Amino acid sequence: MNPLRICMVTTFFPPHNFGGDGMWVYRLTNSLARQGHRLSVVYNPHAFKLMGGAISGQSFPLHANVETFPLGPPRLGLAGTLLDHQLGQPFAHRPELERFFAGNEFDVVHFHNISLLGGPRILELGRGIKFCTLNDHWFVCAMHILWRFDREACQKRTCLACTLAGRRPPQLWRYTGTLDRALEQVDMFIAPSLSAVQTHRSNGFSRPIRALPYFLPATEADSPVEDSREDPPRRPYFLFVGRLEKMKGVQDLIEVFRTYRSAELVIAGIGAYENTLRQLAAGLEHVRFTGLQSDRQLRNWYRGALATVVPSIGYETFGWPTLESFAQRTPVIVRAIGPLPEIAAGGGLVFSTQAELEAALSSLQGSPELRERLGEQGFRNYQSRYTEAVHIDRYHELVAEIRAQREAGS
Numbered sequence: 312m313n314p315l316r317i318c319m320v321t322t323f324f325p326p327h328n329f330g331g332d333g334m335w336v337y338r339l340t341n342s343l344a345r346q347g348h349r350l351s352v353v354y355n356p357h358a359f360k361l362m363g364g365a366i367s368g369q370s371f372p373l374h375a376n377v378e379t380f381p382l383g384p385p386r387l388g389l390a391g392t393l394l395d396h397q398l399g400q401p402f403a404h405r406p407e408l409e410r411f412f413a414g415n416e417f418d419v420v421h422f423h424n425i426s427l428l429g430g431p432r433i434l435e436l437g438r439g440i441k442f443c444t445l446n447d448h449w450f451v452c453a454m455h456i457l458w459r460f461d462r463e464a465c466q467k468r469t470c471l472a473c474t475l476a477g478r479r480p481p482q483l484w485r486y487t488g489t490l491d492r493a494l495e496q497v498d499m500f501i502a503p504s505l506s507a508v509q510t511h512r513s514n515g516f517s518r519p520i521r522a523l524p525y526f527l528p529a530t531e532a533d534s535p536v537e538d539s540r541e542d543p544p545r546r547p548y549f550l551f552v553g554r555l556e557k558m559k560g561v562q563d564l565i566e567v568f569r570t571y572r573s574a575e576l577v578i579a580g581i582g583a584y585e586n587t588l589r590q591l592a593a594g595l596e597h598v599r600f601t602g603l604q605s606d607r608q609l610r611n612w613y614r615g616a617l618a619t620v621v622p623s624i625g626y627e628t629f630g631w632p633t634l635e636s637f638a639q640r641t642p643v644i645v646r647a648i649g650p651l652p653e654i655a656a657g658g659g660l661v662f663s664t665q666a667e668l669e670a671a672l673s674s675l676q677g678s679p680e681l682r683e684r685l686g687e688q689g690f691r692n693y694q695s696r697y698t699e700a701v702h703i704d705r706y707h708e709l710v711a712e713i714r715a716q717r718e719a720g721s
Contacts, residue, residue, distance in 0.1 A: 315348045318353065318415070319350060320421065320437070321333065321354050321424055322358050322423075322424045324336055324379070327359035329359075331631075335446060338528055339702075340352055340377055350374075350377045351415065356382070358427035361392055382407055383407060391404075392427060396426065400484075401436070402429060405429070412436050418440065418710075420439050421441075421442040421444070422442065423446055426449050431450070431490050432489065440714070443501070445507055448507075448628070453482055456558060456626070457510065457626045458625045460472075460473055498713045498716075500518055501709070502523070503522070503524050504522060504628060504629050505522045506653055507629070508522050524654075527634055527635065531606060546574060548615070549577070549618055549620050550579065551620055551621075551632075552609060554580055555581060555584045555585040555588055559584075559624075559625075560624040561578060562591055565595070570669075574597070575597045575598070576597065578599070579612055580603065580604075610638075614640070618641060618675045619633070619643045621651055623646055627650060629654070630650055633655055637689035638690070642658055642686045643659035644675070647662065657689070657692060658685055658690075
């Protein structure tokens with residue numbers, strides 16, 4: 312394929328990001344640039360600041376084929392950003408965005424998290440093939456995560472009541488035809504798992520979706536030369552990696568480790584639920600919190616763990632810790648919800664109850680052969696489905712598919 316001009320449009324982009332979707336855009340952008348394509352990234356650093364984000368000292372180098380276009384201060388400041396959110400259109404930056412797209416021609420315009428950029432009507436801007444990655448459930452859930460009343464995975468749509476309970480003003484555009492008209496501007500939506508396709512479909516999303524899993528760049532999956540952890544454990548340990556939020560289910564993990572004392576539990580991450588989790592773990596000397604860890608430190612934590620445990624109790628669209636664990640030949644133990652069993656298939660154990668979780672811990676700790684076999688299968692899964700080369704080849708196929716559809720319809 313000839314080199315393409317591609318524009319990434321996203322609210323968050325490193326270093327102005329909280330992880331997750333921002334890192335995904337960063338990885339995909341650099342990967343496409345390494346293939347010879349020219350990339351422009353439009354993002355909103357002010358949204359990151361308004362949400363209380365703090366820039367870490369981590370470096371995020373960009374390929375020479377990448378240009379970034381951070382948006383300037385929003386009109387009316389915080390009020391302008393809130394109007395974006397409430398009106399579903401790019402009020403705060405509309406003139407700037409219109410000038411940008413009027414002055415640039417792109418082969419592909421790829422939208423990501425646009426909730427604080429004026430979505431969904433920002434989808435109307437730009438020309439070329441339009442993709443939109445469903446990094447979360449924002450198009451079908453005002454709270455983004457299908458997490459109902461901050462206590463359970465959403466099984467029944469009570470959207471207005473849930474939004475008010477979450478102390479967010481209702482977005483009136485969700486109750487008009489605005490969303491449907493905006494979604495029609497996109498040629499294809501991309502979901503990182505089959506589960507994410509299904510949860511969107513079951514919540515009324517009818518636009519074309521293709522499942523295309525995330526990937527880890529080879530440079531990030533490579534094992535480090537030396538252990539960079541501070542005070543690594545001296546006992547066998549299980550590992551949790553992720554943001555410390557209620558829906559991640561770490562509270563259930565801590566509860567099991569009240570009685571499971573033959574191994575340590577290492578919890579790597581930070582988040583709004585951290586203080587509650589630390590209180591729950593008070594007195595459990597074999598449960599330790601490491602705080603935020605660098606990519607290199609995490610690779611060492613993954614490599615040394617008996618298994619990585621992913622106990623989420625809400626619907627994710629993917630499961631990054633599962634993939635990162637597989638890249639280090641470490642098996643996983645995942646809850647039977649959302650995409651986790653799909654990604655873990657063959658490379659780990661699946662649980663539904665606390666008793667099943669404890670049995671999975673015991674099985675992997677008691678059988679080095681089982682741990683090695685599952686870890687090797689997980690690594691093979693990673694190599695066959697979740698590498699950069701696999702993803703980029705499929706990305707090119709999707710571009711060709713849309714081109715063919717347009718040619719057939721012209």
